[in-house]
Each structure stands twice: as structure tokens, then as C-alpha cells.
Amino acid sequence: MRYRVNHPQVINEMIDGEAIIINLVSGSYYTLDSLGGEVWELLEKSPSVDDIVTQLSFRYDASDDVIRSAVENLLEQLSREQLIAPDDISGAASSLPSGSRSAQLLPFRAPRLEKFTDMQDLILLDPVHEVDSRGWPHASADAYSN
Amino acid sequence: MQQISAPFAGVRELAASYWNATELGPVDTHCVRIGGHVIELRFGTPGLVKCIMPAFAHLRIGPGLASELVVDIWDSASTGACPPPIFDVDRDAPAGAFYFFEDESMRGVFQPGMRALSAVDFATDHAWYFVEDPAALPYWERAAPIRQILHWWMGSRGHQQVHSGAVGTPDGGVLLVGKGGSGKSTSALVSLNSELRYAGDDYTMVSLSPEPTVHSLYSSGKVHAENLTRLPHLVPALSNAGELATEKGVVFVDQHFPDRMIEGFPLRAIVMPTITGRTRTRVRSASRAAALAALAPSTVFQLHTAGSKALEYMARLVRDVPAYVLELGANVSDTPPVLLELLDDLKGAAS
Numbered sequence: 001m002r003y004r005v006n007h008p009q010v011i012n013e014m015i016d017g018e019a020i021i022i023n024l025v026s027g028s029y030y031t032l033d034s035l036g037g038e039v040w041e042l043l044e045k046s047p048s049v050d051d052i053v054t055q056l057s058f059r060y061d062a063s064d065d066v067i068r069s070a071v072e073n074l075l076e077q078l079s080r081e082q083l084i085a086p087d088d089i090s091g092a093a094s095s096l097p098s099g100s101r102s103a104q105l106l107p108f109r110a111p112r113l114e115k116f117t118d119m120q121d122l123i124l125l126d127p128v129h130e131v132d133s134r135g136w137p138h139a140s141a142d143a144y145s146n
Numbered sequence: 147m148q149q150i151s152a153p154f155a156g157v158r159e160l161a162a163s164y165w166n167a168t169e170l171g172p173v174d175t176h177c178v179r180i181g182g183h184v185i186e187l188r189f190g191t192p193g194l195v196k197c198i199m200p201a202f203a204h205l206r207i208g209p210g211l212a213s214e215l216v217v218d219i220w221d222s223a224s225t226g227a228c229p230p231p232i233f234d235v236d237r238d239a240p241a242g243a244f245y246f247f248e249d250e251s252m253r254g255v256f257q258p259g260m261r262a263l264s265a266v267d268f269a270t271d272h273a274w275y276f277v278e279d280p281a282a283l284p285y286w287e288r289a290a291p292i293r294q295i296l297h298w299w300m301g302s303r304g305h306q307q308v309h310s311g312a313v314g315t316p317d318g319g320v321l322l323v324g325k326g327g328s329g330k331s332t333s334a335l336v337s338l339n340s341e342l343r344y345a346g347d348d349y350t351m352v353s354l355s356p357e358p359t360v361h362s363l364y365s366s367g368k369v370h371a372e373n374l375t376r377l378p379h380l381v382p383a384l385s386n387a388g389e390l391a392t393e394k395g396v397v398f399v400d401q402h403f404p405d406r407m408i409e410g411f412p413l414r415a416i417v418m419p420t421i422t423g424r425t426r427t428r429v430r431s432a433s434r435a436a437a438l439a440a441l442a443p444s445t446v447f448q449l450h451t452a453g454s455k456a457l458e459y460m461a462r463l464v465r466d467v468p469a470y471v472l473e474l475g476a477n478v479s480d481t482p483p484v485l486l487e488l489l490d491d492l493k494g495a496a497s
Binding site for chain 1 (some may be wrong): 438458
């Protein structure tokens with residue numbers, strides 16, 4: 001299975017390697033630490049779990065099993081928060097560049113997703129509604145003749 | 147938040163309703179300059195002038211400069227003028243509910259909680275702001291009027307409205323960012339007793355080039371009644387002293403501290419106030435990611451259609467200046483000297 005970021009209901013920015021992610025529908029927002037940010041950047045390329053594990057194994061000093069467990073755990077959290085979704089369109093081929101294991105491997109630490117819900121009240125108090133397909137209502141011209 | 151594509155056929159009706167109101171009395175025109183842009187506010191009914199202009203008093207300019215945006219402002223209650231067509235929506239909707247629409251050149255929102263309609267035509271740089279009854283305008287709208295119109299139109303001119311306070315000097319200043327209750331407004335309003343000058347406590351405008359710059363939008367400040375004991379200088383200035391059981395206190399700074407307002411300044415830092423319970427007030431460095439997380443979500447959720455482009459804009463802003471946590475101590479009056487010292491340090495580091 002491949003994954004994709006759940007645009008457009010999810011918007012995000014990377015800054016100094018960390019990700020700021022906003023779910024416009026739920027009102028929740030999130031931060032991902034630097035390793036989580038790496039995974040998030042990979043997710044923009046519709047990877048499979050294997051793709052992500054391979055890419056991280058090039059850079060981090062941990063077994064594939066340890067990396068896989070951490071990645072699957074993160075993807076499960078991201079899916080539960082509707083920040084990512086299965087990608088049914090991209091096909092089976094990896095769009096990630098091939099690479100090789102770095103000589104200087106970095107210590108591996110499970111990526112951390114932090115969730116903030118303090119904006120949810122705003123969504124409830126200030127809900128946004130769609131205008132229906134009839135569009136903006138018309139008033140008759142007679143209404144303005146006085 | 148949703149971007150809606152819906153046919154908009156309301157320009158004729160909006161203009162007709164406005165001109166219908168103006169047939170019943172003279173138009174009262176006021177010009178303001180925000181971020182270098184001249185905006186003409188044409189009041190078709192006099193009752194709304196005192197609801198809206200106090201917030202812009204520090205930005206008023208005389209006639210003579212060509213305006214880049216015209217905003218027609220009127221109501222129906224004081225004149226009996228025929229209102230523009232508005233949605234038949236639930237009158238019991240939450241006070242902040244938004245009915246949002248846009249098409250190729252128009253964007254608008256109807257807020258049933260206060261029966262207010264805002265619309266901008268980007269093709270003609272013309273906007274309309276209609277309310278049924280000025281008396282029904284809530285205090286927060288009087289403190290930050292025509293916010294959606296300014297957000298949309300100034301955005302089309304390369305600016306970004308943000309949810310933040312701002313204080314500084316002509317040499318430079320800080321954005322005060324964070325969620326409600328973080329001490330943002332208190333930190334901004336306590337600065338009225340200092341060398342720092344005030345650019346706002348809740349909504350400000352920023353621009354990126356030629357350098358990150360803050361532009362004041364409103365002269366208002368809002369304060370919880372329980373915080374007035376810590377900000378006693380605001381008590382004589384409250385515009386709604388009799389309503390504090392149900393409203394935040396609103397101060398129009400320009401009316402009572404006219405030399406403390408500032409139209410804008412170069413942005414030197416993003417500061418995140420946080421209440422610590424400690425004695426001492428101090429600043430410490432923070433990550434830019436933390437600053438973006440403090441600035442962006444509340445801006446995105448409060449300003450409709452502020453989506454991925456606004457987030458990208460704010461990320462560019464945050465990348466350009468350092469970020470700090472302002473750890474608020476027991477004495478709020480310690481805040482201005484700490485911010486002034488920070489600005490001095492940043493100025494020294496830059497020179």
C-alpha cells in the first residue's frame with residue numbers, strides 16, 4: 001500500500017526540518033520532530049512503507065525491523081488523524097530516488113507526532129458553511145425601486 | 147474551511163442597496179492608510195461611523211490621495227433602506243458562523259450571528275460591508291471591523307493578516323503570538339506604560355519585502371475584566387465599562403494614549419508569551435517551528451480562505467526572524483523592559 005498526504009483538507013509547512021501540519025476540517029494541528037519531518041517529506045511522494053524504511057535505513061543506525069516498527073506506528077497515527085490516506089492512484093513503482101547507505105549513520109529515535117486541539121472550539125463557534133449550488137440569492141429588481 | 151465555487155450575482159443588488167441608503171442622507175467619507183495603501187471608507191449611514199472609525203483613528207489621513215480600495219458601509223435599521231439579498235439561514239446559528247462564497251472576482255461572507263455581509267470585488271477594488279443593525283454589532287467586531295475585507299484585499303496586495311499583537315519602536319518591534327490566554331494582549335497593553343509603542347493586540351498585518359514589516363490595523367485592545375487589576379491604566383479608558391459581565395473590556399488606544407500608537411515597524415522577532423508562575427520575566431530562544439505553530443493555526447482558522455498560501459507566507463516570515471519564548475513573571479510591568487532589552491540586543495547583533 002502506498003500513502004499520500006490528505007490534501008487539500010491538510011496543509012503543511014516544513015521549517016528547520018520539522019513539520020507543522022493543520023487539519024482544516026477537524027481544527028487540530030500537529031508538529032512532527034525532525035525524523036518525523038523526514039517521513040512527512042517522503043509522504044509527499046506517495047511512498048510505500050518499504051520505500052520509507054529503505055530511505056531511513058540509508059541514514060540511520062538501526063535495524064530495518066526497528067525502523068519499520070517506528071514508521072508503521074507513525075503512519076497509523078497519521079492515518080487515524082486523517083492526515084494521510086491510502087494512495088490508489090500512484091501505481092506500484094517507487095518515485096523515490098535510489099540511494100546508498102551513508103558512511104556516517106545518525107542515531108535513530110522514533111518520530112514524534114504532537115497534537116494540539118485548542119483550535120477545535122473555534123471551528124465549533126465559527127463554523128464555515130458552503131453556499132449551496134443556487135449561489136447568492138437574488139432579490140427582485142422591484143425591491144430597489146423605492 | 148472550504149473554498150466554495152458558487153455563482154455570485156450580488157454586485158448589482160449590493161450597489162443598489164448601498165445607493166438606496168445614501169438617498170436617505172449624506173455619505174460620510176473617511177480615508178485611512180494601511181501598510182501604505184489608501185482605503186476610502188464611504189459610510190452611507192451615519193450610525194456606523196462611531197462603530198467602525200474608533201478602531202482606525204490612528205490610521206486616518208486627509209482627503210486628496212487617490213484611494214486603492216473603496217469600501218461602502220451601510221445598514222438598514224437606521225434608515226429603513228432596503229437590505230441586500232442575504233441568506234435565509236438559521237438565526238440561532240453560532241455568533242461566529244460563516245456563510246462563505248466566491249467566484250472569479252468576488253469573494254464574500256455572511257455572518258448570521260451579527261447579520262453582517264462583507265464582499266470584495268477584486269476586479270474593481272470595491273468592497274461592501276452591510277449590517278442590518280449597528281446596535282447589534284458585538285464588541286469584538288467594533289474592535290476589529292471589516293476584518294475579512296482587509297484580509298482578502300490586503301492579501302491581494304502582498305500582505306498577510308495575522309492573529310498577533312505587536313509592539314515596538316520605529317527601529318523595530320516584535321509580533322506577540324499564541325493562543326488565547328497566553329498573555330498576548332496583556333503583554334501588548336502593558337506596553338502602553340513604556341517606551342514601546344502599540345500596533346495592536348489581536349490582529350496585525352505583515353509583509354515580507356523589502357524586509358519583514360508589521361503594519362498596524364486597529365487601535366483597539368481587549369482585556370478580560372479579571373486582568374484589569376494588573377492593567378489599572380486601562381480602566382479609565384474602557385469603552386464598554388458597563389458591559390464587563392458579558393464582554394471583554396475594549397480600549398481604543400488612540401483616544402486615550404494617542405502618542406503610543408505606531409503605524410508599523412520592521413519586524414525583529416517573533417515572541418511567544420507564556421504564563422509561568424515564576425517571579426522573573428525573561429526571554430529565551432525558541433525554535434522557528436514552535437513560532438510557526440504558535441502563529442499559523444489561529445490565523446488560518448480565524449481568517450477564512452487563509453489556507454496553504456497563508457501558511458506558506460507565515461513560514462517565510464518565521465524563517466526571516468528569530469523566535470523567542472517570553473516567560474511572563476509575576477509582575478506584568480516587567481514585560482516592556484524585557485522586550486526593549488531584547489530589541490536592543492537584536493539591534494546590536496545586527497549592526
